[in-house]
Amino acid sequence: MKFKKKQASTKQSVPTASLPDIIFMLLIFFMVSTVLREFDVKVQFTLPAAKQIEKIDNKRIVSYIWVGRDGRVQVDDNLVLIPEIQNLAARKRQLIPSVIMSLRIDEGSKMGIVTDIQQQLRKGDALRINYSTLMKL
Amino acid sequence: MADISFLLLLFFLVTTTIDVDTGIGLVLPPPAEDTEIVKVKTQSLIRVLVNVAGDVLLDDEVTSVPQIHEIVANKLRVNKKLIVSIKVDRETPYRVYIATLDEIKQAYNILREEFAMETFKLPLRNLTKQQMDEVREAVKQSISIAEPERTR
Numbered sequence: 001m002k003f004k005k006k007q008a009s010t011k012q013s014v015p016t017a018s019l020p021d022i023i024f025m026l027l028i029f030f031m032v033s034t035v036l037r038e039f040d041v042k043v044q045f046t047l048p049a050a051k052q053i054e055k056i057d058n059k060r061i062v063s064y065i066w067v068g069r070d071g072r073v074q075v076d077d078n079l080v081l082i083p084e085i086q087n088l089a090a091r092k093r094q095l096i097p098s099v100i101m102s103l104r105i106d107e108g109s110k111m112g113i114v115t116d117i118q119q120q121l122r123k124g125d126a127l128r129i130n131y132s133t134l135m136k137l
Numbered sequence: 138m139a140d141i142s143f144l145l146l147l148f149f150l151v152t153t154t155i156d157v158d159t160g161i162g163l164v165l166p167p168p169a170e171d172t173e174i175v176k177v178k179t180q181s182l183i184r185v186l187v188n189v190a191g192d193v194l195l196d197d198e199v200t201s202v203p204q205i206h207e208i209v210a211n212k213l214r215v216n217k218k219l220i221v222s223i224k225v226d227r228e229t230p231y232r233v234y235i236a237t238l239d240e241i242k243q244a245y246n247i248l249r250e251e252f253a254m255e256t257f258k259l260p261l262r263n264l265t266k267q268q269m270d271e272v273r274e275a276v277k278q279s280i281s282i283a284e285p286e287r288t289r
Contacts, residue, residue: 019139020138020139020142023139023142023143023146024142026146027142027145027146027149030146030149030150030153031145031149033153034149034152034153038154048231048232048235048236050160050161050235050236050238050239050242051239051242051243052161052239052242052243052246053159053160053161054159054160054161054162055157055158055159056157056158056159056160056162059158062158100162102158102160103160105231106231107230107231107232107235108230108231108232109230109231110227110228110229110230110231111225111226111227111228111229111230111231111234112227112228114231114234115227118165118282121165122165122166122167122168122169123168125167125168127164127165127166127167128162128164128165129162129163129164129165130158130160130161130162130163131160131161131163131235131238132158132159132160133159133160133161133235133239134159135159136239
């Protein structure tokens with residue numbers, strides 16, 4: 001006796017004709033949303049946490065200042081001394097007038113450093129700042 | 138064609154970082170030399186002093202950081218025009234300063250929530266952008282970070 005497996009007459013493969021379209025769409029999404037600017041952070045820090053936090057929507061106008069556990073300060077890719085921040089801030093303000101200085105400061109830092117940086121930023125006329133914090137649950 | 142796009146897709150997938158920056162926003166005042174010194178009456182200030190150990194002196198009363206939002210909210214309820222002035226020691230840890238600032242922002246948030254409930258009968262997060270602006274206008278944040286006594 002001959003056994004024959006019952007099979008539907010339709011094709012059993014997934015249609016792949018629209019695959020490139022899907023891939024292209026994803027590709028375009030990621031190309032648009034990527035900001036290709038990463039910093040090599042040389043200082044170690046842990047951010048503090050807070051409840052009342054805001055999001056910064058536009059990453060392109062944000063400029064970072066890091067302060068590490070050991071009190072070293074980094075702006076962009078360089079470690080800097082605190083008195084240098086004034087000029088750096090002024091230059092950034094010229095390039096992007098609505099610049100937001102995001103302060104990524106280690107939670108154990110002393111306020112002395114923070115106020116010194118703020119004084120420098122005020123002199124450099126970069127007045128919009130943001131204390132970078134994590135979300136407290 | 139699909140291979141090339143896959144390759145590009147993978148590249149962008151790997152390089153993309155979708156992390157949103159979050160934090161407490163603030164606008165610093167212009168440098169002290171440029172502005173006139175405005176005298177403010179002591180009665181129109183809520184003075185928050187924080188020392189090295191994280192002890193708080195709020196208008197001459199000793200409290201702790203987690204209690205600030207309640208006291209400040211109560212004071213602001215009586216008089217909305219009060220200015221909250223924060224002053225910290227140079228040796229105070231940054232963590233304590235952020236906690237204090239957060240507490241004061243929370244106090245304002247409590248008041249905004251109440252205002253939204255009164256005028257629009259809606260909680261703060263359900264408001265439209267226009268209503269939100271109205272709330273912001275009605276309950277203005279006036280936080281003053283005191284001029285440090287000595288700087289480099």
